[in-house]
Amino acid sequence: MSQLELEDEIQGDLKRTTGEFTKDGDDANKLNRILQLTGFSNPVYAEAYVTVHHHDVVLDVTIINRTMHTLQNLCLELATMGDLKLVERPQNYTLAPESSKQIKANIKVSSTETGVIFGNIVYETSSNAVEKAVVVLNEIHIDIMDYISPASSADIAFRTMWAEIEWENEVAVNTNIQDEKEFLNHIMKSTNMKCLTPPSALEGECGFLAANLYAKSIFEEEALVNVSIEKQTDGKLSGYIRIRSKTQGMALSLTDKITLKQKGGSS
Template identity: 75%
Template sequence: MLSDKQLRETEEIKAKAQISHSQPDDLIDFYHLKSRKGMSQLELEDQVQDDLKRATGEFLNRIIQLTGFSDPVYAEAYVTVHQYDIVLDVTVINRTKETLQNLCLELATMGDLKLVERPQNYTLAPQSSKQIKANIKTSNVLERTVIVLNDIHIDIMDYISPAACSDAAFRTMWAEFEWENKVAVNTTITDEKEFLDHIIKSTNMKCLTAPSALEGECGFLAANLYAKSVFGEDALLNISVEKPADGKLNGYIRIRSKTQGIALSLGDKITLKQKGGS
């Protein structure tokens, strides 16, 4: 009887040891309702991780395999997520028997994620490994507002001025410059010289053709104009017009420049002004 009683008491003690000592009126701690005063963000995250470990018995598996086992370079990443950034600890292994030079790990992000550092080049010996850390920041902006601004138009007349050059230099530049804009003559002006003067005034260019070459009444006029921008860019213009029997001028104005902007801007200015407007 004494032996049986002692055995029962021993079993009751073991059973009580497995039962929680919480009483019906004990307080229950809720993590999200606890005060966070005096605790850093890192401490809070560590506490959450410890709670997960107690609940699941192990830490969450965050290792991601990046390459295949048969690839010459094996890589895997351990991901750690914080509130506003993500840290990747990437292990890179050289599985070949050769030294790998200029080995670079490039990562591409999507959405509001952004890489903090630019990728670097590494040298990896045969059968050796390298730990590479990459930081990815996340944007904490909840809403983005975009305001579309009006276009800013810069008048070419504000930065070109009349200039002079020799006929040989003009011909050399005319042959070398690759950008050309060809504008058809379309004007209410009926006199060739008057139209030439109007183009000179509208484009702020200098006429290189001698006045003696423009004298006479032959119904045809050709002249070269030249200007230089404040940035040292050359602007060449050749005007060729004729006056047929009906009295309406026709022909072409050709602009050449080393840069596309000058050729296009001068062409737009001529198209706007050549009809005789202000």
């Protein structure tokens, strides 16, 4: 092994020894980022490993020829929706029977918005080079949580921003969770946001809770959220989650994320 590989191996051993990470957790995280792009019955099988790093999304696409024919002029054609831009032009490949090919695609991200990547695999067979075959790929949705991180803001600055941003989305509380603080923590975890309301203001059991959440994206976009919930006589929580952001894409994406994740538990 090279010196760099040796150092990486030693560093990994140290992390495992000190319990900094576990192999099972690391493998599970990797598995969550592998997306199946075609069905198992398709003549060409494809899956993608998605890596997000700052302004870049990298797709490591594995393509497997499941037929007994040589596939010629095989091309991975991708397109995007949202603020995503393909960096490279697609290339043509030749794939032998029952062999595989790794294709890397780089995509630039310019704002915090839920983007979609879709496309096809186009190829010709050696038996029929006249007619092209097309396999439609499953869509890849880019998670905005990869671009948002908790941030701090002074109370006065938060109130000023809240007053300046007129555009707002509102989500009605609909959850299986029955504890106000547990629900707040669940929303914070689901959105990568920080609670600006001090813990002392959240103490006690009064059946009502109001808190302000704040986060920033890697593009310096700010997200403001107000959570207001009340416990009903039947034990269920009701109320509203209000989302404000200067960029419409970020506010809409956060609204979708909260709507999807707010129920808690296994949902």
